[in-house]
Amino acid sequence: MALVVLGALAYRSRRIINLQDFSWDRLVLAVRHARGSLLLVSLLAIYAAYAIRALRWARFCRYLGRPGFLSIYSATIVGFAALFLLGRAGEPIRPLLIARKERLPVSSMFGIYVLERLFDTTSTAVLAGLALLFFPEMLSLGGADRAWEARARGMALALFAGLLAALVFLVYFRLHGAAALERRLEGWRTSTGWKRGAAAAFAGFSEGLQAIQTLPDLLAAIGYSASHWVVVALIFFWVPHSFGGRLAKLDFAGAMLLLAITMAGSTLQLPAVGGGSQAASFLALTVVFGVEKEPAAAASIVLWLMAFAASSLVGVPLLIREGWSMGELRRLARAEAEVKAAGAHIDVPEAPRAQQATSQKLGEPPR
Template sequence: MRGFLRKLLLAILALGALAALAYLSRRKIHLGDFTWSRFIHAVGQANVWLLLLSVLAIYGAYALRSLRWQQLSRYLGPSGFVEVYSATVMGFASIFILGRAGEPVRPLLLARKSRLPVVSMFGVWVLERITDFAGGVALAALSLLVFAGKLADAGLNTDWVENARAGGWLLLGILAAIVVLMLYFRLHGAGALERRLDYWHRSGGLKGWLAGIIAGFSEGLQAIRTASDLLIAVAYTAAHWGLVTLAYFWIARAFASAFVQSDVNFPGAMLLLAVTLVGSLLQLPGVGGGAQVASFIALTTIFGVEQEPAAAIAIVLWLITFAAPTLVGVPLLIHEGLSMGELRNLARDEAAAERAGKHVSLTRLAGGGSAGESGERG
């Protein structure tokens, strides 16, 4: 039940954001005028070398993500970069195949490859999700508040940017709240609060979901014990999202001829990425959906790109940034002996175990007992 409520809440937030974007762009989008010939022409005009460079940037971002994971999990035990990187790529390939239902697969694979406790991996995963969310918020806030002048100089829709600046201040407030919350939990400890919520955890439902979040947050924060730990995690997060933004910039530059009313600069790529991240909350297995719609609306509304090239850019963005992990991840999953059916079962079993306040055992995956067996939370 708590998993359903969480997904429903995320879906409502993403739909609300997309609906607001669609309303603002209602005078600019006329799908009845869409022609496939112009779409194909836009694809044919793309700079292939820049697209290949963006693929390398995405795989480089996975490397930075893997290094950050090693940093966050180093107090739990040693882990090799190759093992963490392969599990990371396989995990994101699973998300592409299964949609958001495949998200628990990655920490399970990381626990297996690193031979570390599953419960601890999920604690690190919660912390990673929080840092990624903060990174996305920072991207949007920086582009709208710090680089608003550069967005206007590049020819973006100044009315939209000016109206969105209020949202930028709101995002900055959210980012500050996240930092304060993390500092409070780290300094005062979440253990006492977690023990007080033990009844909630055992009762399940919404109360159990809230208790589970606090438990995961508490476990994850154990990865940050010193100021240097925090600075390194922030540095890896900034470098990761900076490289992803660079991939977006290169993809947009690959379609430079499509940007007639505006130009693409790095702050513009930051804003495009932030909008796409909102849409990515609505992801269907294997086809995406929300990410492409968000990119398309941003390109037509904010950047003034025509519908056909905007659709081409949105699809290529999705293929490179969301589907690219399957090029390496799927062969690795096959090598590990994991079929699509087994991935679905693993995700379903983890969801059921989470509702019961546990995590699934990796015995059947690892071929025997290890430190990565099931553990209880809270």
């Protein structure tokens, strides 16, 4: 919720920026003079972040089996590529592909997906809180005064208080509340409308929490999550620095705040290329950090390409190699969305190429 508020505030502040004197020539010039070495390191880093995600998912699956890292890693890259190409409709693709590749229960994979999103949201909130609490003076780059810095510290303290309350709730829910809540929601599963959807959401959340049964499980999840988001924050540090000028003055704390605002903006559905994430990073760079519009626009575009679009470079070839098409993935996502309303999940089919190979091994004509 705190990140959504950050994104909404950034979106409402869009009127501060006057785009009438925006120069496309200066934008092109900023892109042409960017340091390619830092951009290449950022590109490699995003795939390292996907690898950490795959390791965390494999850890969450340890009570269900021993999944292979490479299969989860490839499904992770394909899943993010589908999310980029299909938008929100592509969200179910990654858990569905992992369930198919590793022969794991689909419901458990969606439970882990809910748990993963919880850790991601918490991690980005922590990054924003740390940046606001310990380094509010960096906001002076955009003309913030002492009163603004005091409000930033207060916002950070409120953010950490909310996270502490959420942690207490999760511990209680894991130890005592899950079974009791499932019994109370038993009747909702047979009802219609929002009650059935709420019961399914709580069931997925409860099932995801089964991946954390011991203190080492929790510490491993925290470690993987922290490592992942530190790598992503480094990308948000390197990309602005590649453009030089005022963007090169952005320190790591500023990169953490920029990342948090960008992720908050990604929750907003805006009718533009890059959507809310690109708009949020542009507003953060111009309004909060005082960067000129053209370099800020260039950095925002490249950040969006690195954080959201780069998965397609490897993800699309992987899709082709496994025999999937975008139409088939779209139908898979649509079918999952339809049965999800009833509190269930679809059975994951084999990839078309895998089906053909199996048929040929059995002596059947290919379909």
